[in-house]
Structure formats: C-alpha cells, structure tokens
Amino acid sequence: MTDLHIGENLGQANGFVQMHVKQLKHFINGEFVQTTGVEFFDLISPVNGQIYAQSPNATQQDVDYAYDCAKAAFKVWRRSTPSMRQKALLDFADALEKNAEQLVETQSIETGQLKHMIAAEEIKTSVDHIRFFAGAARCLEGKATAEYLDGFTSSIRREPIGVVGQVAPWNYPLLMAVWKIAPALAAGNTVVLKPSDTTPNSTLQLAEIAAPFFPKGAINVILGLADAGSKVVSHPVPAMVSITGSVRAGLQVAASAASNLAKAHLELGGKAPVLVFEDADLEKATDAISVAGFFNAGQDCTAAARVLVQESIFDEFVEKMVAKTKQIHCGLPDDETALFGALNNQRQLVHVKGFLDRLPAHAKIVTGGKQVTQYSGFYFEPTIICGLEQHDEAIQNEIFGPIVTIQTFKDEADALDKANDVEFGLASSVWTNDHSRSMRFSRDLDFGTVWVNAHIPLTAEMPHGGFKKSGYGKDLSSYGFEEYTRIKHVMSAYED
Structure with missing residues (x-):
C-alpha cells in the first residue's frame, strides 16, 4: 500500500502552502463512507491556525451502520484461531511500518507534533505494540482442565467479548488508536472507534492500512464531535x-x-507527583524531569508536571531545572532540535493560559509563562512555577501543557501526604539512592505506576492504568489484553 486515500490533499506540514480543504469520510466496513448527515466542522492545524480539512459529525444512522457492520464481522472474526489473529496483526504491523513516512506527515499537520517525535515515539512504538498483542493472542492463560468436583471435569474458555465501542484522545492519536484496536482484535473482537474531533486523519489512515488483513467491518472509524462519541458509547450493541x-x-x-x-474500560487524567529527595543525583534527575515534564508540550497524562523537592535541596534543584528548561524550546514539525511542538488546539491554548491568569499572588513564574509569538500556531513556552500551595488549582488539576510546578516537602511523611493528595492516581516517580525508601514509596504511593529514578518510559509487557479518578482498566501487557476477553466455565459430567 503506497497511496493512502486519506493522505490526499493534506498539504505540507511546514511550508504550509494554502491547502485544498477536503471533506473527510467515515471508515466503515472496509471503505470510506460519506456521512448521512449534513453537519461538517473545520479541522484547524495547530501549526499555523489554518483550516486544512472538514470533518463530518456522525449521525445516529452512521453509528448504527458501523455497529451493524462490526456485528457481522464479529461472527467471522470470533471464530478465527489465535494463529490467524497473530498473522493478521503481524501483517498489519509490517504495513504500518512501510507507511510510516506518510503517517508522520499526516499527523504532524493535525497535531503540530514534531516529525521526529512521531516517528520514534508513535510509529515505532505502535508497530512494537501491535506485534506484542499479536504474540499475546497465542498466550491465553487459565486454570488447568481438571476434576475440581468428583465426577466432573472443568475447563476454562477465554473468549472475545464481542463488539467494542472506543473513544481515543488527541495527544497521541495514532498510538492511542493502536492501544484500543490491537488488543481488541487480538482477542477476537471487532471495534467501532471514534478518534478525537481534532485529530481524525492518522486514525483513518491507520484503519485503511489495517483493513486488508481483517474481515470487512472489523475496524470502523466514526468521526465527529462529543455528541458523536456519546452515540458510540451509549449504543446498545x-x-x-x-x-x-x-x-x-x-x-x-x-x-x-x-x-x-x-x-x-477507562484511562483518564493524571497529576503525577515527582518526589525528589536530598540524596538523589540532581544532575540526572533534572535532566530526566525537564524532558518528562515538557515532552509533547506536556500533553501527557503521565507528564512529570508536579515536582515535590525536599526543602534542603530546593534552591539547588530549581536553579538546575530553570537552567535546563531555558535550553529547551518548542518548534515547527521539521525542527529536530526542538523538544516539543504546538499545543493541539485553540481550546487547549486558552485552557493553559487560564491556569496562569488565575495563579494566586503567592505563586511565582520563574521561567516561561507566555505564548510563543514567532509562530502563527498554538505554541507555548516551557514554564516553571514555584510557590504554589497544596490546595491551589494548578496543583490539584491537570493542566496538560508545558508547565511544571515545583513544591517543597519536609520529610517522607510530608512527601507522601502531598503526593497522594490529588484526585488522580495514574503515575508517579521517586528519586532517591535509598533502596528502602524507594520500596516504601512504591508500596504507599496511590498510583498505578511508580517509577524509581526515572519518569515516563513505557513498555508493552507492563500494564498502564491508574486508580481513583484516573479510571480503571489497564492498557498494554497481558493484563490489558485480558480486559478484552470474557471467561466461561465448562463443566462436563463423567462416569468412571
């Protein structure tokens, strides 16, 4: 596959000649389908604020059709063997890898992300994760078949759930779509997926790439605004x-x-605490935290956005963080020296600015704090804020922008109290050379992931998911794969 339909007429990501504005279509039953409705909305590139396409807002009839096709495909796909599903997913991964360049171009236009970042962190990772779930399809586990009750033999069947309705976000649109569809397909399910209203193109392209390897209707992509997402998740199918x-x-x-x-299955927001103790290696810590805090413009639920530093090293830590932050800059998609690109959309830019506008008097912006005006898109400086108190909005709520807050703590008890004192429970990190301390905090931090002397790396073999208002359910790993299966007990009577 070399000429992808959805990639037509999207223009150039950096030169940004005036682009032909096309109307997108849903992807249903293995082909692009015109909406049955008349409502379209503009897609605006965050790189320069220009309209580059129009998206339909799905009607109930569109969603019904997608689910009808997914139901029909499930009758076929549910009977596929694990080896058949593995082969289809491996072929899908190979095709995705071959079409990497066009996917990078497509996504950089709709997200403003750096092309080198998309290639390394989304394309390469997506291929790896699809291949992981291809393997997981052949590694189902359960209790051994045995006589647990005299005269009866029991066994466990692990089966696909059925049709799955899915909604993906805009911060990593390609990777998040893969996290949705790969485990679902690997388990024998079929899907109806709605991508974010601001980033549909790479998901449409992904579905087109995958379609030849699965039954028609196994992967369906519905476009639209929030009400379209509501139609997908509230549907009875x-x-x-x-x-x-x-x-x-x-x-x-x-x-x-x-x-x-x-x-x-809910993977929601985060407000990750980053606990830096006085025995930590500050050079390594500030190197890693400055990247993990601003990577992808801070638009990451696990971003190192809330740093808590022991009082004795606070001044030194802030000095090092500010110095390293001043070496970081945002840039256009082709800028390989930049750490991050644009904020995803105008609403998000306003959201980020709002946090700074509402800062209390006791807070201090020590670096950054302004929109980057040398570009015409939605760019914002890497920003550090000190002096905030635990109850302040910027500590308690997810900013989802290139903003890192730095607080102090007195001792372990104070650090733990402040770390856990948010409604989120997705990810956290501890920076210390004290092994016993790292084990205590790994136990006591109320977050689904605890990194020790690191922050933000993920691997397909380990689960990703949180507690509290960060939701429930796991992505990645065998645990994430099992989320897309159901368990059936089969008991057969016998006579000796």
Whole structure:
C-alpha cells in the first residue's frame, strides 16, 4: 500500500502552502463512507491556525451502520484461531511500518507534533505494540482442565467479548488508536472507534492500512464531535466501551456503559507527583524531569508536571531545572532540535493560559509563562512555577501543557501526604539512592505506576492504568489484553 486515500490533499506540514480543504469520510466496513448527515466542522492545524480539512459529525444512522457492520464481522472474526489473529496483526504491523513516512506527515499537520517525535515515539512504538498483542493472542492463560468436583471435569474458555465501542484522545492519536484496536482484535473482537474531533486523519489512515488483513467491518472509524462519541458509547450493541480521555468524559462513558450493563474500560487524567529527595543525583534527575515534564508540550497524562523537592535541596534543584528548561524550546514539525511542538488546539491554548491568569499572588513564574509569538500556531513556552500551595488549582488539576510546578516537602511523611493528595492516581516517580525508601514509596504511593529514578518510559509487557479518578482498566501487557476477553466455565459430567 503506497497511496493512502486519506493522505490526499493534506498539504505540507511546514511550508504550509494554502491547502485544498477536503471533506473527510467515515471508515466503515472496509471503505470510506460519506456521512448521512449534513453537519461538517473545520479541522484547524495547530501549526499555523489554518483550516486544512472538514470533518463530518456522525449521525445516529452512521453509528448504527458501523455497529451493524462490526456485528457481522464479529461472527467471522470470533471464530478465527489465535494463529490467524497473530498473522493478521503481524501483517498489519509490517504495513504500518512501510507507511510510516506518510503517517508522520499526516499527523504532524493535525497535531503540530514534531516529525521526529512521531516517528520514534508513535510509529515505532505502535508497530512494537501491535506485534506484542499479536504474540499475546497465542498466550491465553487459565486454570488447568481438571476434576475440581468428583465426577466432573472443568475447563476454562477465554473468549472475545464481542463488539467494542472506543473513544481515543488527541495527544497521541495514532498510538492511542493502536492501544484500543490491537488488543481488541487480538482477542477476537471487532471495534467501532471514534478518534478525537481534532485529530481524525492518522486514525483513518491507520484503519485503511489495517483493513486488508481483517474481515470487512472489523475496524470502523466514526468521526465527529462529543455528541458523536456519546452515540458510540451509549449504543446498545457494544459489550464493552473504552475511552482514554478526561475525567468528565470518563464519567459520562461509565454512566452510558452502566445503562446498558456493558463493561467499561477507562484511562483518564493524571497529576503525577515527582518526589525528589536530598540524596538523589540532581544532575540526572533534572535532566530526566525537564524532558518528562515538557515532552509533547506536556500533553501527557503521565507528564512529570508536579515536582515535590525536599526543602534542603530546593534552591539547588530549581536553579538546575530553570537552567535546563531555558535550553529547551518548542518548534515547527521539521525542527529536530526542538523538544516539543504546538499545543493541539485553540481550546487547549486558552485552557493553559487560564491556569496562569488565575495563579494566586503567592505563586511565582520563574521561567516561561507566555505564548510563543514567532509562530502563527498554538505554541507555548516551557514554564516553571514555584510557590504554589497544596490546595491551589494548578496543583490539584491537570493542566496538560508545558508547565511544571515545583513544591517543597519536609520529610517522607510530608512527601507522601502531598503526593497522594490529588484526585488522580495514574503515575508517579521517586528519586532517591535509598533502596528502602524507594520500596516504601512504591508500596504507599496511590498510583498505578511508580517509577524509581526515572519518569515516563513505557513498555508493552507492563500494564498502564491508574486508580481513583484516573479510571480503571489497564492498557498494554497481558493484563490489558485480558480486559478484552470474557471467561466461561465448562463443566462436563463423567462416569468412571
């Protein structure tokens, strides 16, 4: 596959000649399908604020058709063997790898991300994760078949759930779509996926790449605004609904799932504490935290956005962090010297600015704090804020921008109290050379991931997911794969 339909007429990401504005279509039953409605909305590139395409807002008829096709495909795909599913996913991964360059171009236009970052962190990682789930398809586990009750033999069947409704976010649109569809398909399910309204193109391209290797209707992509997402997750067909997104959206999805007794899988926001103790290697810590805090413009639920530093080293730590932050800059998609690109959309730029506008008098911006005006898009300086108190909005709420806050703590008890004193529970990190301390905090931090002397790396073999209002359910790993299966007990009577 060399000429992808959705990639046509999207223009150049950096030169940004005036682009032909095309109307996108849904991807249903293995082909691009015109909406049955008349409502379209503009897609605006965060690189320069220009309209580059228009997206349909799905009607109920569009969503019904997608689910009808997914139901039909499930009858076929559910009977595929693990080796068949593995082969299809491996072929899909190979095709994705071959089309990497065009995917990078497409996504850089709609997200403003750096091309080298998309290639390394989304394309390469997506290929790896698809291949992981291809292997997971052949490694189902369960209790041994045996006689647990005299006269009866029991066995466990692990089966696909059925049709799955999914909603993906805009911060890593390609990778998050893969996290949704790869485990679902590996387990024998079919999907109806709605990408974010601001970043549909790379997901459409992904579906087109995958389509030849799966039954028609196994992968369906519905476009639209929030109401289209509501139609997807509230529909009576899916046996499971899954979302990566905000707490507000997660609560709505959970309520919709409950009304249909569908299984819910929620990966929501985060406010990761980064605990730096006085015995930590400050050079290594500030190197890593400055990257983990500003990577992808801070638009990451696990970003190192909330740093807590022991009082005795606070001044030294801040000095080093400010120095390293001043060496970081945002840039256009082709800038290989930049750490991050644009904020995803105008709403997000306003959201980030709002936190700074509402800072209390006791807070201090020690570096950054302004929109970058040398570009015409939605760019913002890497920013550090000190002096905030635990109850302040910027400590308690997810900013999702290139902003890192730095607080102090007195001792271990104070550090733990402040770290856990947020409604989120997705990820955290501890920076110390004291092994016993790292083990205590790994136990006591109320977060789904605890990194020790690191922050933000992920691997397909380990689960990603949180506690509290960060949601429930795991992505990645065998645990994430099992989320997309159901367990059936088969008991057979026999006579000796």
